Amino acid sequence: MSDRFRLAIVGAGMITQGSHLPAALASPLVEVAALVDPAIERAAALAKGYGISPRVTARVEDALEGMDGAVIATPNDSHRALALACLERRVPVLIEKPLASTHRDGEDIVRAGEALGLAVAVGYSTRFRGNILLLKDLLDSGYFGKVLRFAHQFGTPGGWAPLSAYNLDRKTAGGGVLVVTGTHFLDRMLYLWGYPQDARLEDDALDGPEPNCVARFRYDGAAGAFEGVARYSKTGKLPAGLVIETDRGYVVVGDGDNSDILFRERARPDLEQVVRRRSNPAGQSRRSVTQLQLEDFVAACRDGRKPMVDGVQGLESLRLIEQLYAARKTVDMDWYENAGSRVQI
Numbered sequence: 001m002s003d004r005f006r007l008a009i010v011g012a013g014m015i016t017q018g019s020h021l022p023a024a025l026a027s028p029l030v031e032v033a034a035l036v037d038p039a040i041e042r043a044a045a046l047a048k049g050y051g052i053s054p055r056v057t058a059r060v061e062d063a064l065e066g067m068d069g070a071v072i073a074t075p076n077d078s079h080r081a082l083a084l085a086c087l088e089r090r091v092p093v094l095i096e097k098p099l100a101s102t103h104r105d106g107e108d109i110v111r112a113g114e115a116l117g118l119a120v121a122v123g124y125s126t127r128f129r130g131n132i133l134l135l136k137d138l139l140d141s142g143y144f145g146k147v148l149r150f151a152h153q154f155g156t157p158g159g160w161a162p163l164s165a166y167n168l169d170r171k172t173a174g175g176g177v178l179v180v181t182g183t184h185f186l187d188r189m190l191y192l193w194g195y196p197q198d199a200r201l202e203d204d205a206l207d208g209p210e211p212n213c214v215a216r217f218r219y220d221g222a223a224g225a226f227e228g229v230a231r232y233s234k235t236g237k238l239p240a241g242l243v244i245e246t247d248r249g250y251v252v253v254g255d256g257d258n259s260d261i262l263f264r265e266r267a268r269p270d271l272e273q274v275v276r277r278r279s280n281p282a283g284q285s286r287r288s289v290t291q292l293q294l295e296d297f298v299a300a301c302r303d304g305r306k307p308m309v310d311g312v313q314g315l316e317s318l319r320l321i322e323q324l325y326a327a328r329k330t331v332d333m334d335w336y337e338n339a340g341s342r343v344q345i
Contacts, residue, residue, distance in 0.1 A: 004028075004030055006066060007031065010037075010074060010086075011073035020096075023290035023294050034055040035057075039058075068298075070092070079105065087113055093109075097184065103318040118301075131260070145247045147245075151231075152231075153239070177211055182230060197220045200329070201215050201325065202216075202329050211233070
């Protein structure tokens with residue numbers, strides 16, 4: 001009898017096809033034992049395409065018997081019902097980001113997991129990047145000096161295009177580009193510096209999800225006193241990455257899983273240092289961040305510990321998103337004309 005972790009994947013859309021299923025099949029710890037999608041023919045075709053024979057069902061309730069855990073990779077407004085269905089049957093969940101489409105729905109999921117003593121993980125996979133883990137360590141130790149301000153941006157024409165088109169509806173997505181694109185950085189920002197003292201949003205939404213936005217943050221606490229800005233677009237390409245200005249210089253981190261951390265000291269503007277560990281954990285460079293997160297979820301379920309990115313942290317992201325939308329201001333700006341420019345800090 002196999003001792004591999006029996007996993008149900010709920011949702012057979014693009015994120016499952018491109019990330020969750022390949023990560024699960026690459027892991028020696030995991031057996032993909034069930035695929036769930038209301039369009040059952042899509043799930044069956046996906047299984048056939050990968051040459052696997054999991055249980056294929058249209059309803060999550062029919063897939064959970066004998067499962068050790070479930071990945072929920074469906075439109076955001078369906079996360080609550082699906083997660084609760086899994087947890088009620090004592091199946092831990094790894095939920096694709098964000099945790100839910102509202103903070104209230106997220107609270108219901110977290111409470112259910114805590115009451116049953118089951119793991120709830122949130123799919124902020126970029127937190128597993130080696131460069132982010134190292135950046136957190138270096139910022140906490142003051143390696144780069146005192147943070148003065150930061151800026152992050154990411155923009156691609158059209159943005160993410162899921163099969164369900166859930167991101168075209170504010171109700172199903174929980175928002176626009178801030179949720180679909182920006183939420184990964186919001187999670188990393190909370191990880192690096194904690195919750196900001198103030199957060200405000202400017203966007204171009206009318207009645208639908210915003211295609212462009214600029215979020216502004218103010219910190220004044222244990223992490224220091226500084227400000228930050230984040231800009232996201234689905235109408236134009238923006239050079240992607242994070243820049244942190246400190247009293248010693250500039251830290252630059254690209255938005256890729258394996259991007260280098262660059263440091264440009266004020267004292268030597270002619271030099272650019274690449275900051276990296278001399279050795280990485282064994283095998284980390286050969287595994288995708290999705291696989292790293294999935295295997296952390298497996299370990300959390302087996303060891304009875306919290307996942308590295310748990311439901312409580314997912315709630316903090318939802319709280320920040322709702323705070324930003326509550327403080328939003330509509331701006332009249334030609335985003336197409338300005339899409340190629342760098343954000344100003």
